[in-house]
Amino acid sequence: MHFWIYLDFHYRDLELPMKARVTVTLKNGVLDPQGKAIEGALGALGFAGVGSVRQGKVFDIEVEGTDAAKAKTELEAMAAKLLANTVIENYRVEIVD
Amino acid sequence: MKSAVVVFPGSNRERDMVAAIEKITGHRPVTVWHGDHDLPKVDLIVIPGGFSYGDYLRSGAIAAREPIMGAIAREAERGVAVLGVCNGFQILCEAGLLPGVLMRNAGLKFICKEVELRVETTASQFTRGYAKGAVIRSPVAHGDGNYRTDDETLARLKGEDRVAFRYVDNPNGSVDDIAGILSEKRNILGMMPHPENLIEPLNGGTDGKPLFEAALSAVA
Numbered sequence: 554m555h556f557w558i559y560l561d562f563h564y565r566d567l568e569l570p571m572k573a574r575v576t577v578t579l580k581n582g583v584l585d586p587q588g589k590a591i592e593g594a595l596g597a598l599g600f601a602g603v604g605s606v607r608q609g610k611v612f613d614i615e616v617e618g619t620d621a622a623k624a625k626t627e628l629e630a631m632a633a634k635l636l637a638n639t640v641i642e643n644y645r646v647e648i649v650d
Numbered sequence: 651m652k653s654a655v656v657v658f659p660g661s662n663r664e665r666d667m668v669a670a671i672e673k674i675t676g677h678r679p680v681t682v683w684h685g686d687h688d689l690p691k692v693d694l695i696v697i698p699g700g701f702s703y704g705d706y707l708r709s710g711a712i713a714a715r716e717p718i719m720g721a722i723a724r725e726a727e728r729g730v731a732v733l734g735v736c737n738g739f740q741i742l743c744e745a746g747l748l749p750g751v752l753m754r755n756a757g758l759k760f761i762c763k764e765v766e767l768r769v770e771t772t773a774s775q776f777t778r779g780y781a782k783g784a785v786i787r788s789p790v791a792h793g794d795g796n797y798r799t800d801d802e803t804l805a806r807l808k809g810e811d812r813v814a815f816r817y818v819d820n821p822n823g824s825v826d827d828i829a830g831i832l833s834e835k836r837n838i839l840g841m842m843p844h845p846e847n848l849i850e851p852l853n854g855g856t857d858g859k860p861l862f863e864a865a866l867s868a869v870a
Binding site: 584586587590 | 751754755757798
């Protein structure tokens with residue numbers, strides 16, 4: 554005896570948003586007083602051998618759709634227009650999964 | 651003479667600015683909300699100090715991308731005078747209407763005190779009421795007042811006589827002691843110190859008054 558099970562689902566329901574990560578870092582040569590303070594605090598905690606600390610930002614962003622290339626272009630625009638100030642900062646966009 | 655003071659969520663110096671302008675002109679400036687897409691026809695637009703959007707992301711970053719900024723850019727392009735003080739200066743830089751950026755103070759501390767400024771150029775409608783080289787007093791109150799720009803832009807600012815004010819004793823690490831700069835067309839001034847807080851003797855002095863008198867009479 555055979556049972557046929559009909560699965561009625563929409564492909565869309567299984568689609569998870571893509572996860573992206575935008576990393577914003579200070580350009581070389583830009584003074585980073587906060588990084589310097591952290592560097593000092595690490596030394597005070599007894600961590601020897603810390604050369605230098607530069608503080609940056611990480612943005613984890615979920616984007617809809619499945620087209621990674623398109624999402625990446627869009628995220629690059631987000632980074633350039635808002636997430637980073639390109640006068641002093643660089644950014645890197647990755648699609649994480 | 652008409653003026654407008656633009657208010658963002660988190661602005662907190664707009665009342666001082668309105669009071670200063672009203673005292674000098676006898677007319678109350680219009681206050682404009684950040685979500686508006688248009689400005690009334692005015693001769694001076696002021697972006698006051700404060701902590702728009704709680705300084706989230708970067709000081710002035712969110713405010714700089716608000717609808718009203720498009721209107722301010724259009725008016726500035728037509729030659730209307732725009733003054734940004736403190737957070738207003740940060741917003742103008744973030745919006746790209748002035749070059750450079752204001753970073754965390756070199757000493758990492760919020761600085762709230764009176765400083766001395768040197769008037770570096772009188773060739774603008776904001777500074778023509780001072781003598782070149784004059785030293786004036788003005789309060790500062792900021793955590794992110796450390797002006798930074800690349801060498802090329804700095805050379806241009808200097809070459810084009812666009813540094814309006816320098817700190818006599820640099821409190822925040824700003825490159826070349828810069829406290830305020832002018833736009834290419836000289837109708838936009840951004841500065842960290844608060845001239846609106848020194849316009850009557852009861853506040854301890856009137857060194858900020860010539861700036862407003864000059865800016866507000868330019869088109870009277």
